Each structure stands twice: as C-alpha cells, then as structure tokens.
Amino acid sequence: MSTVFPQWEVFVRARRGLDHQHAGSVHAPDGETALRAARDLFTRRQEGVSLWVVPSNEIVASDPADVGALFEPAADKAYRFPTSYELPPEVDHM
Amino acid sequence: MNQAHFDALIEADERIEPDDWMPDDYRNALVRQIAQHAHSEIIGMQPEGEWITRAPSLRRKAILTAKVQDEAGHGLYLYGAAESLGTPRSELLDRLHTKTQKYSSIFNYPTPEWADIGAIGWLVDGAAIMNQVPLCRCSYGPYGRAMVRICKEESFHQRQGYQIMLSLSQGTPEQQAMAQRALDRWWWPSIMMFGPPDSDSPNTGRSMAWGIKRFTNDELRQNFVDATVPQAELLGLTPPDNALVWNAERGHYDFGEPDWDEFARMVRGEGEIPDVRIGVRRAAHDEGDWVRKAAAAYAGKRDARSAA
Numbered sequence: 108m109s110t111v112f113p114q115w116e117v118f119v120r121a122r123r124g125l126d127h128q129h130a131g132s133v134h135a136p137d138g139e140t141a142l143r144a145a146r147d148l149f150t151r152r153q154e155g156v157s158l159w160v161v162p163s164n165e166i167v168a169s170d171p172a173d174v175g176a177l178f179e180p181a182a183d184k185a186y187r188f189p190t191s192y193e194l195p196p197e198v199d200h201m
Numbered sequence: 202m203n204q205a206h207f208d209a210l211i212e213a214d215e216r217i218e219p220d221d222w223m224p225d226d227y228r229n230a231l232v233r234q235i236a237q238h239a240h241s242e243i244i245g246m247q248p249e250g251e252w253i254t255r256a257p258s259l260r261r262k263a264i265l266t267a268k269v270q271d272e273a274g275h276g277l278y279l280y281g282a283a284e285s286l287g288t289p290r291s292e293l294l295d296r297l298h299t300k301t302q303k304y305s306s307i308f309n310y311p312t313p314e315w316a317d318i319g320a321i322g323w324l325v326d327g328a329a330i331m332n333q334v335p336l337c338r339c340s341y342g343p344y345g346r347a348m349v350r351i352c353k354e355e356s357f358h359q360r361q362g363y364q365i366m367l368s369l370s371q372g373t374p375e376q377q378a379m380a381q382r383a384l385d386r387w388w389w390p391s392i393m394m395f396g397p398p399d400s401d402s403p404n405t406g407r408s409m410a411w412g413i414k415r416f417t418n419d420e421l422r423q424n425f426v427d428a429t430v431p432q433a434e435l436l437g438l439t440p441p442d443n444a445l446v447w448n449a450e451r452g453h454y455d456f457g458e459p460d461w462d463e464f465a466r467m468v469r470g471e472g473e474i475p476d477v478r479i480g481v482r483r484a485a486h487d488e489g490d491w492v493r494k495a496a497a498a499y500a501g502k503r504d505a506r507s508a509a
Contacts (some may be wrong), residue, residue: 122214123341157218164438186264187271192360194367201327201359 111160116142119149120157127159135160202342205500210414219285226289227411229254230344230404231341232286233302234413240297240304244478246272248312249321262363264319271358274438275351275472282343298483300475303441307394307465309474316383322362323392324429330355332395332427340412363432377431377437384433387439391429392456393464401461 112134113188119126129153130149135141138191151156169177203222210217217223246269248482253269256262275393280290298303312318333352339345369380396402396418415426426445433440444457466472 120218123210123218124345126346144377154353157220184263185266186260186361187267187357189360192357192364194360194363195435197435198363201356201432 112136113164115145115160116163117141117145117149118161118168119145119155122156127157130154132163133160139177171200210339211410214340214412215232216345217340218342227405229287230408230411230413231344232283234408235283235286235344236281236288236293236296236302237304239276239283240302241308242276242279243484244297244304244308246417247478247481248308249309249318252312252315255315257317261365268322268361269357271354275354278315278347278350279344284308293487298479298486300470301481303470304416304470304478305394306470307466308333308478309392309467309470309472310386310390311474314379314383316366316379317386319362319365319369319380320345320383320387322358322360323366323432324362324387325394326358326362327429328391328394328425330359331421331428334389335415335421336411338415344413348406354387366438370438380436381438384438388440388442389459389463392422392426393459393461393467395419395425397464423453426456430454493497 113136114134115138116132117130119130120127132146133141133144133148135144138160139167142158145158145160167173181187204224207217207221207223207227210221216229248273249265250269253262253265256265280293283293284290292304293443297304312321330352333348333355336348337352339348366380366383369376390454398406399417399419402418405414411416430440430445442457444455446455448455
C-alpha cells in the first residue's frame with residue numbers, strides 16, 4: 108500500500124506589498140517539505156517572494172448551501188455604497 | 202547586513218512585510234501610529250453612535266448604523282495590522298483603557314446637534330480620507346493593505362455627511378442656522394486633525410524618510426482647505442475664518458492660524474469627554490466578558506465532545 112501524505116494549501120505573495128494569494132495545493136509529510144514542494148511547483152518562474160503552506164484540513168470553510176444566509180442580506184443595503192448618495196455635479200468627485 | 206537590506210528596500214520604495222527584519226524604531230513608530238489609528242476608529246463610534254436613536258428618519262438611522270459598524274470594522278483591520286508587528290491586541294486595548302496610548306482628539310468634541318453628524322461625515326471623514334489615501338502607499342505592507350480597504354469604505358461616510366449638510370442647507374432658516382453652527386464647531390478641529398505645523402512636528406522627517414508618511418501635515422492641511430472651501434460655498438455656508446481667501450498667485454486658499462493652544466489642550470486630554478469615552482469603552486469591554494467566557498465554554502464543550 109502506498110503512503111499518502113497530508114495535503115497542504117499553498118499561498119504565494121507575488122511581490123512585496125501584496126497579500127498572499129491561494130495558488131493551489133501540494134502533498135508532503137511535513138511543513139518544511141511542503142514548502143519545498145510548493146516552491147518547485149508554483150514559483151519556478153519567479154512568481155513570488157514569499158510562500159505560506161497551511162494544512163488543508165485546518166481550513167474551516169463556509170458551506171456553499173449557506174451562501175444566501177451569509178451574503179444576501181447585504182443586497183438591500185445600498186446605502187453602504189458611495190453611489191447611493193446623489194450630490195451636485197460640482198462636488199460629485201468627493 | 203539586516204539594516205542595509207532594510208535601507209535598500211525603503212530606498213527602492215519597496216514594502217516591508219512582517220517577517221522582514223526592521224529596526225526597533227521603525228517597528229515602535231508603526232505600532233504607535235497604527236494602534237492610535239485603530240483606537241481612533243473604535244472611539245469614533247461613540248459620538249455618532251449616540252445619534253443613532255435620534256437620527257431623523259429610518260433611512261438616516263440605517264445609514265448611521267452602517268457607518269458605526271464600518272468604524273468598528275476599520276478598528277479591527279488596523280488592530281490586525283498592528284498585531285503583525287508582534288504586539289497582541291489585548292495589550293493594545295489595555296494601553297487604550299489605561300490612557301497610555303492616545304486616540305485622535307477630534308473625538309473629544311461634543312455633538313450636541315443633528316447637523317454635527319453631517320459635519321463629522323463631511324469634514325472629519327473628509328480630513329481622514331485626505332490623511333489616509335497616501336497611507337495606502339505606506340512602506341509597511343499590512344498597514345497599506347488595511348488602508349486600501351478602509352479608504353474604499355470611507356467614501357460613503359463623507360458623502361452621507363455632505364448630503365445631510367445639503368438637506369439642512371436647503372431646509373428652513375432654523376435648519377440652515379443649525380448647519381452653519383455645525384460648520385463653526387467642526388471647521389477648526391478638522392483643520393487641526395492634520396497635526397501640528399511642520400515646524401513643530403518632530404516625527405514628520407523620520408516618518409517621511411521611512412515611507413510611513415508621504416506628505417507633511419501642512420501639505421495635507423492645504424489640500425483639505427482647497428478641497429473643502431468650494432464645498433462649503435455650494436452649501437451656502439461660511440467657514441469661521443476671516444483670513445480665508447483665494448490666493449491666485451499660489452493657486453491655493455490662504456487661511457488663518459488654528460488655535461494651537463486649544464490643540465495642545467485637546468491632545469493632553471483635558472475636559473470631561475476623554476473620561477467619558479474611555480469609561481464607555483472599558484464598560485463595553487468589561488460587560489462583554491460573559492460573551493467571551495460563554496464562547497470559550499461552548500468551544501471547550503464541543504472539543505470535549507469530539508474527543509470523546
């Protein structure tokens with residue numbers, strides 16, 4: 108029977124000043140090895156300046172079935188957007 | 202080596218990220234500035250929060266609730282950025298509660314009338330935006346990224362405030378007079394939000410060299426006056442400054458000298474309002490203790506159950 112390594116989610120910072128962004132995942136026995144695998148898999152062409160790896164089973168994700176309950180209540184609150192305030196053209200760039 | 206690498210990054214206008222080496226002075230200056238900024242956001246909830254129940258319509262109540270909720274969110278973005286420098290949030294809150302760290306003294310002015318809420322959105326948030334847009338390019342990555350989020354959300358704050366002023370200035374003579382009183386109250390404090398004059402701002406040079414600050418206090422103050430005077434004219438309101446006049450040669454408005462003695466008194470936290478603000482904040486924290494305990498107990502119980 109073949110050994111199955113745990114899965115790690117990989118986040119890459121493309122350059123300084125930007126957030127780490129999710130790039131994909133790797134399998135590795137530990138974090139150090141996962142980092143090395145991520146480096147080889149996702150940054151062969153200088154795609155990043157920093158890497159994070161996080162055990163995939165540590166990620167707590169929202170349930171797609173909850174999308175309505177979670178996000179729809181914001182839809183009827185147009186007043187949270189600057190466009191919902193009409194101002195005279197002279198000051199509309201405010 | 203470390204210092205040389207840091208200097209080279211700053212010189213190249215690159216961003217510093219949390220796991221980079223940085224000089225202690227840089228780290229301390231950032232913790233101080235970001236924490237003070239975070240404290241200002243959550244203390245700023247109070248003068249406006251007081252008006253939610255008294256706002257004149259359901260729409261205005263909803264808007265004000267959303268705005269106060271945003272201020273809480275901005276505080277949390279900023280506490281997160283400060284924590285990335287190694288100071289835990291609990292410690293930052295302790296420093297606020299014990300008055301060893303400050304918040305912006307603009308929130309120590311009273312808000313006796315509804316028009317004050319309009320003036321705060323228009324002027325105080327307007328001045329904040331003027332300050333904050335350049336901070337999106339701050340040399341410390343997490344602070345800059347927090348500021349991008351905040352600036353995006355801040356725009357509605359200023360526009361709703363101006364719209365309140367617009368409604369009042371097109372209203373009855375009493376409403377117009379109330380709008381003018383609010384401008385009279387908030388004009389100078391807003392001008393002073395940019396901090397002491399450059400000639401008396403000891404930290405400006407260092408902050409500019411480090412790329413934490415991008416413009417001096419006086420430069421931002423001038424930008425604010427230039428942007429705001431035409432907005433006041435459109436409202437038919439007059440800023441309380443006899444020296445205010447367009448200078449065609451400079452291409453800027455000339456304006457009078459703020460009362461820097463008053464500014465110093467406000468920064469020292471004189472008057473009754475600072476104790477009220479900190480008292481309300483501490484009470485909110487202390488009275489929320491049972492919620493934190495309940496959440497921890499629930500999580501503990503669930504862990505125990507899944508372990509069984």
